[in-house]
Amino acid sequence: xxxxxxxxxxxxxxxxxxxxxxxxxxxxxxxxxxxxxxxxxxxxxxxxxxxxxxxxxxxxxxxxxxxxxxxxxxxxxxxxxxxxxxxxxxxxxxxxxxxxxxxxxxxxxxxx
Numbered sequence: 258x259x260x261x262x263x264x265x266x267x268x269x270x271x272x273x274x275x276x277x278x279x280x281x282x283x284x285x286x287x288x289x290x291x292x293x294x295x296x297x298x299x300x301x302x303x304x305x306x307x308x309x310x311x312x313x314x315x316x317x318x319x320x321x322x323x324x325x326x327x328x329x330x331x332x333x334x335x336x337x338x339x340x341x342x343x344x345x346x347x348x349x350x351x352x353x354x355x356x357x358x359x360x361x362x363x364x365x366x367x368x369x
Contacts, residue, residue: 302334304365329365336363 265272305328310318325341343356 303330333366
């Protein structure tokens with residue numbers, strides 16, 4: 258016990274910074290684990306898709322199903338699959354597909 262106390266007294270300049278660094282690394286590791294989920298939620302991309310209408314010669318709004326605008330906010334997004342289907346529905350509720358498109362695996366960057 259006496260040898261340990263003498264060693265600490267002689268080398269306190271080396272021991273104290275080492276203890277501070279060790280505690281700091283442990284504390285930062287704990288904070289990283291606690292904040293990891295919050296970081297992932299804050300830094301996720303937001304993707305918004307909209308189609309739009311156009312005016313024809315008679316100034317009537319006409320849907321243009323093949324034109325879809327995608328807007329990406331926050332960070333770049335890897336979009337795995339985009340499936341676009343447009344249907345007409347008659348009075349009985351029967352659906353008839355008028356347009357279909359599938360795109361796979363592409364990256365969109367945020368709009369400015």
